[in-house]
Amino acid sequence: MTDQTTPRPVIEARDLKTHFQGRTGIFNALAGAKPAVARAVDGVSLSINAREIVGLVGESGCGKSTLGMSLVRMYQPTSGQISFDGDDITHVEGRRLKAYRRQAQIIFQDPYSSLNPRLTIGQI
Numbered sequence: 001m002t003d004q005t006t007p008r009p010v011i012e013a014r015d016l017k018t019h020f021q022g023r024t025g026i027f028n029a030l031a032g033a034k035p036a037v038a039r040a041v042d043g044v045s046l047s048i049n050a051r052e053i054v055g056l057v058g059e060s061g062c063g064k065s066t067l068g069m070s071l072v073r074m075y076q077p078t079s080g081q082i083s084f085d086g087d088d089i090t091h092v093e094g095r096r097l098k099a100y101r102r103q104a105q106i107i108f109q110d111p112y113s114s115l116n117p118r119l120t121i122g123q124i
Helices: 026-030 064-071 094-103
Strands: 011-021 037-048 079-084
Touching (some): 037 064
Antiparallel strands (some): 011 079
């Protein structure tokens, strides 16, 4: 009989949001205008199991790097939850955050060195 247990995700994000507050000029501030909010990551949920390789693909400026930086807590998420090996690390600080960052890794890829811009994905 084989063991059919479902693997527990190594990293999991639930409804993750990372928003950045824009600046307001002096005249807009005096007029009571609220600064614009950039919703770089807005409601992302994902699970990554051990030995799984995940690639984030999308247009420039769509939030790929911000999502990665939020998952390793280089950016503090606005809301949502991040779990690593079953532990909620969304708000950890200090030594626990350092320990987590030692175990988490992002590899940024230069698309110009890996893809020919004259070819579509279907042609590769």
